[in-house]
């Protein structure tokens with residue numbers, strides 16, 4: 445990567461030195477900023493930054509791309525810690541079904557939903573899945589995403605789950621985004637295991653996990669713990685097996701109902717527990733004492749018309765909160781993290797600063813990438829957004845639907 449000097453930056457925001465963990469409570473509202481700044485990138489890393497008048501520090505001007513960012517902001521690229529972007533087809537017919545009165549849960553019960561996506565995916569080749577997922581990665585990159593977690597979960601057979609994870613492994617190599625892979629074989633019970641749940645769980649534990657470990661196909665294990673999907677007991681069993689195979693949990697819990705999944709995730713050392721549209725006092729107590737990050741997915745609430753996760757209350761209780769897209773064909777057909785910031789402010793009442801920190805540094809920690817990216821920090825990877833000319837940082841969530849990103853700089 446060529447060395448880069450960005451000069452005349454209107455506002456360099458998201459500066460964070462000497463930080464070692466996800467931000468909590470009032471710290472999430474702190475967004476350190478330098479006006480009229482410069483930032484220098486050497487060998488893909490943030491080498492120096494400061495006020496324009498301090499720019500003399502740079503001594504090697506050879507092989508240097510100079511970017512004039514007058515009127516523009518430089519912020520960390522978004523870290524999207526929850527997505528399902530390897531899928532076969534969008535599901536807009538279910539969208540129309542919902543407009544006509546069916547609920548997301550009723551569509552799932554009729555064999556639509558996740559099972560529909562699994563049927564669509566079964567016949568596609570690894571190459572076809574790779575091509576469409578690469579296009580989605582380019583799309584989210586254009587909206588400012590620099591790192592993303594991608595789940596399997598639309599396979600639901602040994603062959604198809606491994607196929608998806610092999611696609612994600614190829615994406616990790618081919619894309620300039622930083623990618624983490626999550627095994628979500630426990631996304632739904634396939635129709636043939638409807639009466640024999642234990643049989644499918646045996647496939648996950650005895651046939652999928654050993655191959656995943658042997659081929660190093662995943663970083664995390666996920667389970668959709670929900671009524672009609674996986675019970676708390678099944679969650680417990682699958683997480684224990686995943687941990688034995690070296691995978692840390694990052695799980696789907698409390699989307700529609702509270703079944704005790706948060707506590708089980710924390711017990712197994714989950715990096716994050718995700719969704720949390722439903723969240724009670726027990727969950728609050730558990731999460732305020734845990735290192736586990738609470739990841740909310742406001743675009744899913746927006747699209748399905750379900751409650752927004754009570755993140756403002758979580759912040760008051762000192763819980764580490766991240767926000768992610770949940771990009772998938774069923775509940776969230778968008779991976780636009782600027783829109784996530786808009787919903788965070790408009791619907792969840794976060795400040796623009798809290799929203800930005802939740803989608804950058806805390807998103808990075810929710811993928812165990814907090815030491816490498818997610819903030820403007822000397823020595824971190826230069827994963828940055830240069831905005832268009834905008835009046836203030838609050839303009840980004842305020843101008844929902846607009847793309848405020850002019851350029852994204854990424855290094856892996």
Ligand SMILES: N=CN[C@@H](CCC(=O)O)C(=O)O
Pocket residue numbers: 528557558561668696699744770772773774775776
């Ligand atoms: N809720 C479970 N999984 C996905 C949606 C899956 C689908 O509808 O295809 C989610 O996180 O929202």
Ligand SMILES: [Zn+2]
Pocket residue numbers: 526527528696770772
């Ligand atoms: Zn999800």
